[in-house]
Amino acid sequence: MAWVYEFAYCLRRGYYAWVEGPGEPVALSSGEGTWMAADGWCGPVQFIRDGHGSPVPVIRLAHVAESDTAERPEHLMLAALARLIEAETGQSVARGIVQYGPTGRQEVVTLDERLRAAWQRLDAEIRAVIHEGRLPAPRADQRCPACPRLEVCNPSGAAETAAQLNVLPPVRQARTLYVDEIGAVVRRDGRQLVVTVSRNGTRRELLRLPALLVDQVVLVGPVQITSQALRLLLRQNVDIVYLSTEGRFEGRLATEFHPHVALRLAQYEAARDPQRALPLARQFVRGKLQNMARLLRHYAQDYRNSTLEATAAAIESDLQHLSELKSPDAVRGLEGAATRRYFSVFNEMLRPEAHEPIDWPVFPGRNRRPPTDPVNATLGYLYALLLGNLVTACAVAGLDPYVGYLHTPAYGRPSLALDLMEEFRAPIADRLTLHLFNRGKLRPRHFEERSGGVYLNEEGRAVVLAAWQEWRQQVSRHPVLGLEMSQMRHFEAQARLLARTLQEPGAEYTPFVA
Amino acid sequence: MAFWLIGYDIADPRRLQRVARLLEDYGQRLQYSVFLCRLEAEAIRQLRRGLLRIVDLEEDRLFFLRLCQGCIEALEQIGQGKGVDLRQNHWIV
Numbered sequence: 001m002a003w004v005y006e007f008a009y010c011l012r013r014g015y016y017a018w019v020e021g022p023g024e025p026v027a028l029s030s031g032e033g034t035w036m037a038a039d040g041w042c043g044p045v046q047f048i049r050d051g052h053g054s055p056v057p058v059i060r061l062a063h064v065a066e067s068d069t070a071e072r073p074e075h076l077m078l079a080a081l082a083r084l085i086e087a088e089t090g091q092s093v094a095r096g097i098v099q100y101g102p103t104g105r106q107e108v109v110t111l112d113e114r115l116r117a118a119w120q121r122l123d124a125e126i127r128a129v130i131h132e133g134r135l136p137a138p139r140a141d142q143r144c145p146a147c148p149r150l151e152v153c154n155p156s157g158a159a160e161t162a163a164q165l166n167v168l169p170p171v172r173q174a175r176t177l178y179v180d181e182i183g184a185v186v187r188r189d190g191r192q193l194v195v196t197v198s199r200n201g202t203r204r205e206l207l208r209l210p211a212l213l214v215d216q217v218v219l220v221g222p223v224q225i226t227s228q229a230l231r232l233l234l235r236q237n238v239d240i241v242y243l244s245t246e247g248r249f250e251g252r253l254a255t256e257f258h259p260h261v262a263l264r265l266a267q268y269e270a271a272r273d274p275q276r277a278l279p280l281a282r283q284f285v286r287g288k289l290q291n292m293a294r295l296l297r298h299y300a301q302d303y304r305n306s307t308l309e310a311t312a313a314a315i316e317s318d319l320q321h322l323s324e325l326k327s328p329d330a331v332r333g334l335e336g337a338a339t340r341r342y343f344s345v346f347n348e349m350l351r352p353e354a355h356e357p358i359d360w361p362v363f364p365g366r367n368r369r370p371p372t373d374p375v376n377a378t379l380g381y382l383y384a385l386l387l388g389n390l391v392t393a394c395a396v397a398g399l400d401p402y403v404g405y406l407h408t409p410a411y412g413r414p415s416l417a418l419d420l421m422e423e424f425r426a427p428i429a430d431r432l433t434l435h436l437f438n439r440g441k442l443r444p445r446h447f448e449e450r451s452g453g454v455y456l457n458e459e460g461r462a463v464v465l466a467a468w469q470e471w472r473q474q475v476s477r478h479p480v481l482g483l484e485m486s487q488m489r490h491f492e493a494q495a496r497l498l499a500r501t502l503q504e505p506g507a508e509y510t511p512f513v514a
Numbered sequence: 515m516a517f518w519l520i521g522y523d524i525a526d527p528r529r530l531q532r533v534a535r536l537l538e539d540y541g542q543r544l545q546y547s548v549f550l551c552r553l554e555a556e557a558i559r560q561l562r563r564g565l566l567r568i569v570d571l572e573e574d575r576l577f578f579l580r581l582c583q584g585c586i587e588a589l590e591q592i593g594q595g596k597g598v599d600l601r602q603n604h605w606i607v
Contacts, residue, residue, distance in 0.1 A: 148555070148556060177607070178607065179607045180607065181607050184607060190535065190538065190539050191539035191540075192538060192539060195607045206607050207598065207607050208598075209542075209598045210538070210539055210540055210541060210542075212539070212540060212553065212557055213552060213600065
């Protein structure tokens with residue numbers, strides 16, 4: 001019910017409150033009162049009984065609102081409460097009481113037809129705003145100076161002041177604290193977060209910063225957080241992400257009203273709108289094809305191999321056709337054809353010399369479930385590791401990993417993570433596979449045959465995991481953000497870039513190319 | 515969200531300590547009595563209210579200076595700079 005006040009004050013303020021999570025409570029005292037629900041509204045209702053025994057709702061306001069010509073939000077809220085009480089108890093409500101702040105001044109409000117009709121209109125407007133998920137126009141009247149969302153809303157609206165004032169977009173930034181130090185403990189000191197680590201019995205402080213500055217805390221591996229710190233973070237609407245040391249997403253702790261609602265709505269909307277899904281699907285495929293061609297060219301130059309050169313050129317010509325394709329199926333078809341081209345010459349990039357005198361490994365073409373040979377087994381294993389990392393990246397960026405654009409959503413398929421993964425397959429997983437075989441790090445003894453396929457054995461998995469850990473930490477420059485970052489961070493940066501694309505009309509997603 | 519430079523002269527050691535403690539919750543100490551804070555509108559209001567409850571305006575003084583994006587980018591610290599850089603968006607431990 002507290003939303004009613006925010007929406008009644010101004011639809012735009014209500015929208016911000018709904019999207020970003022409520023600000024400090026404005027109306028309504030605490031959670032006291034009788035819980036009531038009707039017409040999709042619910043909340044604790046405080047009421048007293050007058051001389052005739054009929055209920056009179058009471059609300060308390062922290063500060064007195066400036067009087068203006070329009071319907072006062074507290075009056076509309078009383079009308080909403082009256083409706084709730086009437087629906088719940090069947091008794092009619094004639095009056096309501098507003099108590100003003102510390103002065104204790106009371107105002108008795110008669111709930112007449114005019115006020116009730118005004119509430120009916122507002123109710124419909126609120127439902128429309130929530131249903132459409134669109135930002136309503138600002139009121140731009142005398143209520144604005146007292147509004148807590150003034151800074152975000154910026155009703156005066158001149159474009160350049162908006163650029164100055166609103167350096168950050170209204171949806172909260174993901175200012176992130178990563179704790180990736182074995183044995184580190186995140187503690188609370190006042191309203192600061194302190195990360196400490198104990199070595200040889202002495203506690204050393206690694207970092208200290210105000211909790212206000214953080215929107216997300218990512219805890220990697222064996223890291224502790226105290227309950228006090230956890231509750232401080234939850235109270236400030238910070239979410240806490242747990243990752244295993246392998247980068248598997250283990251879970252997330254967040255308050256009920258997560259600030260990324262608007263992002264997920266944008267994601268679902270784009271998935272339903274072919275006009276928006278198709279360009280995204282194209283960009284994922286563009287990234288994949290560019291990276292396959294680059295990898296082929298790299299090895300073509302190294303080995304002076306004309307087959308690889310020709311295939312790279314063929315994939316590049318496929319790229320030319322990409323923007324002409326008008327349906328997601330056509331995009332998927334092109335992707336499939338280019339991928340088959342790529343894997344038809346993948347064997348040329350392997351260097352059997354490293355394993356002489358045996359002729360090993362031999363790549364018969366891409367296959368899976370089960371993989372028939374060591375190269376496919378390694379590719380499959382690395383793709384799984386990569387996917388795990390991208391599911392994490394999606395979740396960390398506030399996206400739903402299961403609703404994608406290139407891959408059609410299906411039960412239990414992390415489509416969006418698979419979409420984002422396309423551009424990383426060649427430069428991350430395929431390159432690492434080639435590296436492992438060509439440098440002789442993987443040998444025939446690292447594989448075993450079981451249940452009709454060839455798989456990495458325990459020793460082989462250890463080799464691949466160790467290499468993967470190292471590979472992931474390699475630093476390269478991000479093409480859009482221009483920052484040096486590790487591969488791990490690249491996954492997340494792409495997810496965040498996608499998040500921005502989904503929220504800003506006209507923004508384009510740029511795939512990772514390396 | 516904006517950057518604020520906040521400085522103080524406090525006459526009484528107890529009040530001084532309380533002001534410093536409060537500011538530590540909101541930002542980064544640049545100098546002994548100068549803090550740099552990166553705050554949302556609501557947080558700066560809260561901080562201002564908190565400070566006014568502590569100080570004695572007869573004896574103490576405070577200043578609040580809102581910094582523009584250009585000013586904050588031009589910040590240069592020489593010598594023994596301490597603590598985290600508030601301009602960052604991530605911190606890795």
